Amino acid sequence: MLEKVITIIPAKGNSSRVYRKNTKTVGGKSLVQLAIERSVGSRIGDVFVSTSDESIGRIAGNHPVGVVDRDESLNKDGKEVLDVCLDVINKVGCDYTTMILTLPTSPLSDKDDIIGAYKMFLDNYRKPVMSVSEFQGNPGLTMYKNAKGISYINPDMSLPEILDKYPNRYYRCNGAVYICDIQELIRTKTFISDDLLVYLLSDYNGVDVDTYFDLRIANFLWRERNESL
Numbered sequence: 001m002l003e004k005v006i007t008i009i010p011a012k013g014n015s016s017r018v019y020r021k022n023t024k025t026v027g028g029k030s031l032v033q034l035a036i037e038r039s040v041g042s043r044i045g046d047v048f049v050s051t052s053d054e055s056i057g058r059i060a061g062n063h064p065v066g067v068v069d070r071d072e073s074l075n076k077d078g079k080e081v082l083d084v085c086l087d088v089i090n091k092v093g094c095d096y097t098t099m100i101l102t103l104p105t106s107p108l109s110d111k112d113d114i115i116g117a118y119k120m121f122l123d124n125y126r127k128p129v130m131s132v133s134e135f136q137g138n139p140g141l142t143m144y145k146n147a148k149g150i151s152y153i154n155p156d157m158s159l160p161e162i163l164d165k166y167p168n169r170y171y172r173c174n175g176a177v178y179i180c181d182i183q184e185l186i187r188t189k190t191f192i193s194d195d196l197l198v199y200l201l202s203d204y205n206g207v208d209v210d211t212y213f214d215l216r217i218a219n220f221l222w223r224e225r226n227e228s229l
Helices: 031-041 054-061 081-092 111-123 159-165 182-188 212-227
Strands: 005-010 046-051 066-069 098-101 129-134 143-146 149-152 171-181 197-200
Touching: 005 031, 005 081, 031 046, 031 054, 031 111, 046 054, 046 081, 054 066, 066 081, 081 098, 081 182, 098 111, 098 182, 111 129, 111 171, 111 197, 171 182, 171 197
Parallel strands: 005 046, 005 098, 046 066, 129 197
Antiparallel strands: 098 171, 129 171, 143 149
C-alpha cells in the first residue's frame, strides 16, 4: 500500500485555563502558527487544522494547509483529542495510511522532532510513536489533596522503599508529536498500546503550555535561545 500521511493540528478557539490559548504568541507567532510551520516544514504529507474558530481559520489560511470545520460538540472541555482526530479522518477521507498529530501547546518543538519521530515509526514496522519529556522528580514522592489535607501517594513507605519501588526514569506526554497507523487507530480507538514507542525530546523542545506561567516560560526560553544566536 502506498504511504500517504495526514498531519492533524487540533486548534479550538478557547480553553479553560488560558483564554484563547492557541492564538497566544511565543516569539511573536501564535501557537497555532508555530504548529503549522513545523508541520509544513517537515515536508511529510498533508496538513489539516481542525477548528471552528474564524480567527484560527484565517491564520491557517495564510499557509498551505487544509482547514476542517470542527463540530461545536468537539469544543467542549473534556472532549478527547482522539475524537477530533477521528472526526478529521472521517471528513477528509480514509485513503490516508498514517496520522501525525501535533498540538499547538508545544511551541518550542520543531520540524526535526516530527521528522525524527516519523523515521522511528518507519524503522520500527509502523509501531505508534509518542513524543515525551523526562519526568522531573520521582513519581513515588508526589502528593495529593484529600478531605484530611495533603497525603503522599505512598504514605506507608519509607524513602528507601519508594526509591526501590520507582527506580527507573519516568516520562510524560508533551503533545509535540504522535504518529500511528490510521487503520489501527480506527480499530483500537486509543493512543496508548503495548507496542507504543517513545521519542524523547529535550527539556526545551518538550515545553508544554497549559497555563499562563507555562506561556511565560516558553517565551523566556525562546528569547534566551534566539538572543544568543
